Amino acid sequence: MTLKLDGKVPEGPIEKKWDNHKFNLKLVNPANKRKYDILVVGTGLAGASAAASLAELGYNVKVFCIQDSPRRAHSIAAQGGINAAKNYPNDGDSVWRLFYDTVKGGDFRAREANVYRLAQVSASIIDQCVAQGVPFAREYGGTLSNRSFGGAQVSRTFYARGQTGQQLLLGAYSALMRQVGLGTVEMYPRREMLELVVEDGAARGIVCRDLTTGKVESYAGHAVLLCTGGYGNVFYLSTNAASCNVSATWRAHKHGALFANPCYTQIHPTCIPVSGDHQSKLTLMSESLRNDGRVWVPKKKGDKRSPETIPEDERDYYLERKYPSFGNLVPRDVASRNAKQMIDDGKGVGETGLSVYLDFSDAIKRLGLDKIKEKYGNLFDMYHHITAEDPYKVPMRIYPAVHYTMGGLWVDYNLMTTIPGLFCLGEANFSDHGANRLGASALMQGLSDGYFVLPYTVGDYIARTKLEKIDGSHSEFARSEAGVAELTARLLGVQGHRTVDWFHRRLGKIMWDDCGMSRTAVGLESAIGQIRELREEYWKDVKVAGSADDLNQSLEKAGRVADFFELGELMCLDALHRKESCGGHFREEYQTPDGEAKRDDQNYSYAAAWEFKGVGKEPELHKEPLTFENVHLAERNYA
Amino acid sequence: MKLTLKVWRQKGHNDKGSLVEYQAKDVSPDMSFLEMLDVVNEGLIKKGEDAIAFDSDCREGICGMCSLVINGKPHGPELGTATCQLHMRTFSDGDTIVVEPFRARAFPPVKDLAVDRSSFDRIMQAGGYVSVNTGNAPEANANLISHHTAEKAMDAAACIGCGACVAACPNASAMLFVAAKVSQYALLPQGQPERAKRAMAMREAMDDEGFGNCSNEYACEAACPKDIKVENIARLNREHLRAMICSDE
Ligand SMILES: Cc1cc2nc3c(=O)[nH]c(=O)nc-3n(C[C@H](O)[C@H](O)[C@H](O)COP(=O)(O)OP(=O)(O)OC[C@H]3O[C@@H](n4cnc5c(N)ncnc54)[C@H](O)[C@@H]3O)c2cc1C
Ligand code: SF4
Numbered sequence A: 001m002t003l004k005l006d007g008k009v010p011e012g013p014i015e016k017k018w019d020n021h022k023f024n025l026k027l028v029n030p031a032n033k034r035k036y037d038i039l040v041v042g043t044g045l046a047g048a049s050a051a052a053s054l055a056e057l058g059y060n061v062k063v064f065c066i067q068d069s070p071r072r073a074h075s076i077a078a079q080g081g082i083n084a085a086k087n088y089p090n091d092g093d094s095v096w097r098l099f100y101d102t103v104k105g106g107d108f109r110a111r112e113a114n115v116y117r118l119a120q121v122s123a124s125i126i127d128q129c130v131a132q133g134v135p136f137a138r139e140y141g142g143t144l145s146n147r148s149f150g151g152a153q154v155s156r157t158f159y160a161r162g163q164t165g166q167q168l169l170l171g172a173y174s175a176l177m178r179q180v181g182l183g184t185v186e187m188y189p190r191r192e193m194l195e196l197v198v199e200d201g202a203a204r205g206i207v208c209r210d211l212t213t214g215k216v217e218s219y220a221g222h223a224v225l226l227c228t229g230g231y232g233n234v235f236y237l238s239t240n241a242a243s244c245n246v247s248a249t250w251r252a253h254k255h256g257a258l259f260a261n262p263c264y265t266q267i268h269p270t271c272i273p274v275s276g277d278h279q280s281k282l283t284l285m286s287e288s289l290r291n292d293g294r295v296w297v298p299k300k301k302g303d304k305r306s307p308e309t310i311p312e313d314e315r316d317y318y319l320e321r322k323y324p325s326f327g328n329l330v331p332r333d334v335a336s337r338n339a340k341q342m343i344d345d346g347k348g349v350g351e352t353g354l355s356v357y358l359d360f361s362d363a364i365k366r367l368g369l370d371k372i373k374e375k376y377g378n379l380f381d382m383y384h385h386i387t388a389e390d391p392y393k394v395p396m397r398i399y400p401a402v403h404y405t406m407g408g409l410w411v412d413y414n415l416m417t418t419i420p421g422l423f424c425l426g427e428a429n430f431s432d433h434g435a436n437r438l439g440a441s442a443l444m445q446g447l448s449d450g451y452f453v454l455p456y457t458v459g460d461y462i463a464r465t466k467l468e469k470i471d472g473s474h475s476e477f478a479r480s481e482a483g484v485a486e487l488t489a490r491l492l493g494v495q496g497h498r499t500v501d502w503f504h505r506r507l508g509k510i511m512w513d514d515c516g517m518s519r520t521a522v523g524l525e526s527a528i529g530q531i532r533e534l535r536e537e538y539w540k541d542v543k544v545a546g547s548a549d550d551l552n553q554s555l556e557k558a559g560r561v562a563d564f565f566e567l568g569e570l571m572c573l574d575a576l577h578r579k580e581s582c583g584g585h586f587r588e589e590y591q592t593p594d595g596e597a598k599r600d601d602q603n604y605s606y607a608a609a610w611e612f613k614g615v616g617k618e619p620e621l622h623k624e625p626l627t628f629e630n631v632h633l634a635e636r637n638y639a
Numbered sequence B: 001m002k003l004t005l006k007v008w009r010q011k012g013h014n015d016k017g018s019l020v021e022y023q024a025k026d027v028s029p030d031m032s033f034l035e036m037l038d039v040v041n042e043g044l045i046k047k048g049e050d051a052i053a054f055d056s057d058c059r060e061g062i063c064g065m066c067s068l069v070i071n072g073k074p075h076g077p078e079l080g081t082a083t084c085q086l087h088m089r090t091f092s093d094g095d096t097i098v099v100e101p102f103r104a105r106a107f108p109p110v111k112d113l114a115v116d117r118s119s120f121d122r123i124m125q126a127g128g129y130v131s132v133n134t135g136n137a138p139e140a141n142a143n144l145i146s147h148h149t150a151e152k153a154m155d156a157a158a159c160i161g162c163g164a165c166v167a168a169c170p171n172a173s174a175m176l177f178v179a180a181k182v183s184q185y186a187l188l189p190q191g192q193p194e195r196a197k198r199a200m201a202m203r204e205a206m207d208d209e210g211f212g213n214c215s216n217e218y219a220c221e222a223a224c225p226k227d228i229k230v231e232n233i234a235r236l237n238r239e240h241l242r243a244m245i246c247s248d249e
C-alpha cells in the first residue's frame, strides 16, 4: 500500500481558511461528549491546555506524564516569552506580519496555512492566559509590556520576567487541576507511555509503565494525543530537561506514524559554555538578553587578555558589523553559526576558547543597574550560580547549544498523524516552524495547538468515525503489554560493562560533531556507520542495575537511549538526503559566497516524511510539497 | 575533592530505611550536587548495585522536581538555591555530607530520596485556579493592573512547588506554598470573584492532606529556593479571616 500524504489544507484565501474549516468541521453533540475517552500524553503547554479545554467541553480525559506532577513538564523552563500579534506598541505588527516573519524565519520550509492560523489565534492566547491570572509584565499605566526577540523588527513578545514558560504552564496546569477537581480529568503522573495500541487501523490506546511500581498498564480511548515535547536530548547535552525523550513519538512512528524533517534542529546561540565531562545539561540564557547585550570577540586570534582590558577598537561586534539592520537580534541559526565561525577562526574566549562574550556594560550605563536587574535579574543570578562569575561586572560567556527540535511526527492541518485518531501537538509535531523556529514561538504554538486548534479538530474526527467500544482487556493490549515487558527484560538482561550514560554521551558526541551546527555528506555517512556500531554494542554491553518492579531511573533512561539510537540514525539520513542548506540545517557544501545557508527551492521545497521499515532498514521517504502562494520565496536576508 | 556521603536508602514505601556511607572521589567544584550524585550512581551501577533514586528534571531551578535535605537543610546550605543549582564549590575537600529525603506525613516516601508530593496537586485542585474556560476571556488589556501589583503577584507566583518549606517546618505545614498561590490571585483582579472560596478551600485541603499548622517559625522562608516571603502567610491569614466573616460567596 502506498501512503499518500494529504495535508488537508482547506480551500479558500488564506485569511478565510481556518474560519471556513471550523464551520465545516462536524460537531459532537454536547450530551454525547462524555461517552468519549481521550488520552493525553504529556502535560507541557500543549498537553495541559488541550486536556483542560477538552474536559471543559465535556469529554472524558485521561492525562499522563513522567514527572511526579503535571506542573513540572519541561515547558516550565521556558524563559524569554511568547509572541502574539496584538500590535499593542503600535509598531506595525499584524497577523500578516507575524505569519510572514514565521514563514521567513523558518526558511520557507513550513506549511503556509498552518502558520497563518497560528498567527491568527495568537492574540486569543494572551487573552486566555491573562484571564487565568498569569502575571505578565506590565507598564506603569497598567497595560501589558512587550519586548522584541530575534528575527523580528517589532515588539510582540509578552513575558513574565525570565519565567514566562513557568507562568504560562502554571496557568494551563491550574486549568487542568480545576478539571481534575471537577472529576472530568483523571491524572496519571509518574507514568511513561511505552507503546501505542492500534486497532483496526486507528489509535485506540496506550501502554504505560508505572514508574514507581514498574507495573505495565493499558489505557483505552477513542483518540490519543501525543504532547510529549522535543527530542533534543539525542545530543546528550542540550538545554532540555533530563527526562525529555522521543520514546512516545518514536514508538508511534514504529506503528506507522510518519516522522517529518527529523534533521531540523535548533542550536540556541546563548547558552552557558560546557565546563567539564561531568556536565549533565546545558543551561540556556534567554535570547531576550540579546535585546541589551552586545556579542563580541577580540579581533586578534588567541587574545587572552581579560575582557575589560581590551579596548573598543580591538573588539569585533561581529553581528552588528555583518547584519546592521538586525544586529544582535538576528535569528538563532544565524547567531549560532556566526559564533561557531569566530571560534573556528581561533577568536573564542574563556579558558577553553569555546565561547564568545555577551556584554551588558553599555546597557547598564544606558539604563542603569536597577533596570537591568528588573529585566534580567533571575538570568544573571542563574549565570552567577553556575559559573561563579558576576555578569553585572564581567561580560557573560556564551556558546551555542542544542535547544529545540523543529522535526517531529508529521501531522495534517487537523494535527492528526498518518495514524487515524493519533494526534500530535506542541514541540512533538513537525508543523509550524519549518527549518528554524523564531524565539518565543514555541510557547505560542503549544498553546495554539492545545487551546484553540485541537479541541475543534478532535471533535470532527470523533463525529465522523465509527469507533467500537474497547477496553484494556482487548487482545491487542495484551500483545503490547507483553512487548513492553519483554523490552524491559531485555534491557535488564544484557548485564554488560558500560552504563547507559556512557553510551548516551558517545551518541551525543557523534550527533553534535556530524549532525549539529554544520553538516557534510562525508561526516553524515560516517556518523551513520558509527551510530549503527554503537547501537549494536549497546545491546551487547550495556549495564542496567536494579529491578523492573520499582522506581529504577537507570532502566527508564536505558529505554529512552535505545530509541535515541534509532532516531539519531534517521536524523543523519534525513540530513544527508537534503542536499541544500535551510534554517537550522546547514550543509557546508551548500552555502552562499558570504557563508549563509543556500536553499534549493527547485528540488527541496517539501517536508520530508519518513516511514519506518524496521531497525537498521532504509526508511521510505514521502514528500509533502510546500507551495508558497502568499509569501514570496526569497533568500533570507538579515543584513 | 574527596567527600564522604551518608545517603538515606529505603527500598520502598513500607520498608525500613537507613543511612548508607559512600565515598565520592574526583569531585570537581564546578559540578552541581546532582551531577556529583550522578557520578556516584554510575559507580554503583558498574558494580551492579541499585543506583540511589532521587528526583530531578530541569536541573536549572525551575521545575521544582529536585529535593533532598542536605546536612539537615532542605536544598542544602546556600540561600535561595534549589539542590540542582547547588554547586560543589560550596563544600570543602574531606567533608562528610548527610543526604536525606524531604520528610513529612503528607509526603510519603517512594524510594531512597524520592517522595510523593501529589498532596500539593490536590491542594491546587481544591481552588488554585481562576474558573475561566478556554475561549471565555476578555481582551487582555481590558483590565489595567498596575506595574507594582503585577510585580507583587509575580513574586508570589514564582513558587516552584518543591515542598522545601514543608520539609523545613517543624510542623510540616504547607502554609507558605498555599499562601503563595492564594496571594497571587488575591492581588490580581482576575482572582477576585473566587477570592474567599479559594482561601477557605485551599486551607481546608491542606489540613485534610495531613500538613501541620503554622506556628510562625519562619523556617519555610529560609529554606525556600525562590525567596517566597512569609508576608504571604500573613496575607493568607487575612484572606481566610475575611472569608469567614464577610463572605457571601
Ligand atoms: C530552556 C528553554 C527555554 C525556552 N524558552 C522559550 C521561550 O522563551 N519561548 C518559547 O516560545 N519557547 C521556549 N522554549 C521552547 C519551549 O519551551 C518548548 O518547545 C515547549 O515548552 C514544549 O512544550 P510541549 O508542551 O510541546 O512539551 P513539554 O513541555 O516538553 O512537555 C512534554 C510532556 O510530555 C511528557 N512525556 C514525554 N514523554 C512521555 C512518555 N513517553 N510518557 C508519558 N509522558 C511523556 C512529559 O512528562 C511532559 O509532561 C524553551 C525551551 C527550553 C529548553
Ligand atoms: S514556597 Fe518556596 S519552598 Fe515552598 S514550595 Fe514554593 S518554592 Fe518551594
Ligand code: FES
Pocket: B055, B056, B057, B058, B059, B060, B061, B062, B063, B064, B065, B066, B082, B083, B084, B085, B160
Ligand atoms: S531539577 Fe528542576 S528545580 Fe531542580
